[in-house]
Amino acid sequence: MEIIVQKFGGTSVGSVERIKRMAQHVIREKQKGKEVAVVVSAMGDTTDHLTKLAGEITAHPPKREMDLLLSTGEQITIALLTLSIQEAGFKAVSLTGRQAGIRTDGVHGKARIKGIDPSRVREELHRGIIPVVAGFQGSTDAGEITTLGRGGSDTTATALAAALGAERCDIYTDVDGIYTTDPRVVPAATRIPHLTYREVLCLADSGAAVIHPRAVFHSKKSRIPFRILPGLIKGEGTLVDDHIHINDRGPVGVAFKDEVASISMKDAAYGLESLLKESLEVIHVKPDLHWKGQDLTLTVDASDRSDVEHLLRDLGQEYSKKMEQAKVTIVKSPGSDILRFGVRSTLGDSGIDVSSIHEDPEKVTALIGSEDIYRAADVLHTFAGLDVSGAKRVVR
Known part of the structure; x- marks a missing residue:
């Protein structure tokens, strides 16, 4: 049985009319002889609306109730x-995350999937019924409802798809693929067909x-490969798999x-880095950690700052912090000649102050002021030679 998982989110399910259009995507795949399992996210700004409702009652709602x-x-x-x-005219059944067998840990608001028992979904597929599963949610072994946080439906x-051994996963969204950068910020960005x-x-x-x-x-x-595809317009999207590319x-x-x-710590003790990684992993905070001499700096989303400071x-660790950064x-591909020195000078020539810069085999990252974020993305996109057509990519 060849199974395709389709996921619909963003504006593609923003109204009843658009939901009807997404149903046609499902039906077309079914008519090709595939078995289709579907995952969806909330309509439009529903999540924001629900969050606002809670905020009208209390400024600090418990995460479980949220x-x-x-x-x-x-x-x-x-x-x-x-x-x-x-x-x-097709058979379908809706399933909550719990009904679909999605088990998570108990970290409310950003739970992680521990495992999926796909037996209910498989049963529906074997009966010729299209299972439509609620994304973004699951339940603990004790039956507590949890949500997976940002990007949870993906x-x-x-x-x-992994639990079902699917042929692939198609993610329908607001954009027609993955670009060299956000095209709303840098119009010269180009779609990358294969990554x-x-x-x-x-x-x-x-x-x-x-x-x-x-999700990745x-x-x-x-x-199992996945594709990022446009839900409302025609487009080839981006295929993501484990093939090696020549670029x-x-x-x-x-x-x-x-x-x-x-957040910076001067004269950090030996072993502090591993201790922080292990401790933050428990609460699902993923920091970037960098050493400069004996000083250790970590960067996290501002929403996670209070957890890190706590x-x-x-730990009794002294630290200093900088907010309002980006x-x-x-x-880059390993072996690329893009170096931090070139990134720093390019940003400096554009009048953008760099707080710090870090390099590893896969990327070069600069910390800058939030007010310069879009301009920095634009000048670095040009510096990297991505403006017109991007790197040529051929499957080997």
Whole structure:
């Protein structure tokens, strides 16, 4: 049985009419003889609306109650899409994350999938029924409802594809693929037709918002390819798999992230880096850690800053912090001649102050002021030679 997992989110499910259009995507794949499992996210700005409602009651809602509240958004969409498929003459059934067998840990608000029991989904597929699964949510072994955080529906889709041993996972969204950078910020950005898991994971970790790193992780681990496709227009999108590409050992793209906190520790003790990594992993905070001499600096999303500071205080570790920062990253192929010195001078020539700059085999990252983030992305995109057609990519 050849299985395709399709995921719909963003504006592609922003209204009833658009949900009806997405139902046709599902039906077309079904008519090709494929078995189709579907994952959806909440309609339009439903999640923001629900968050606002909670904020009208309390400024600090408990994360458990927020998970219960926010999980209702996806349940609306699965019911509407299921009705649309049924109305078109095909059998379908809606399933919550728990009904679909999605088990998570107990970290409310940003839970991680521990495993998926695909038996219910497989049963529906064997009966010729299209299962429509709520993304972004699951439940603990104790039955507590959890949500997966930003990008959670993409993560649900790739994890479900892995559990089912699917042929591939198609993620329909607002954009027609992965670009060399955000085309809304840099109009000269170009769509990349084919990328490796490693390249996309590095872009996502560095701030590219088109897909979440956890979603890439599940595909990379299972070696099941996925595609980023436009939901509302025709387009070829981007295929992501484990094929090696020849791209003249050049840069892949430019990613950026706003609202970053930088926390520095002078004369850091030996073993502090591993201790921080292990402790932050428990609460699902992933920092960038860099040494300069005996000083250790970590950068995290500003939303995670208080968790990091709380940990450092518990450890009795002195630190200093910088807020209102941003990071901009050139993601490159190993061996690329893009070096931090060139990045620093390029930004400096454009009047952009660089707080710090770090390089590893896959990327060069600069910390800058938030006010310069878009200008920095633009000048580094040009510096990397990505403006017109990007690097030529050929599957080997």
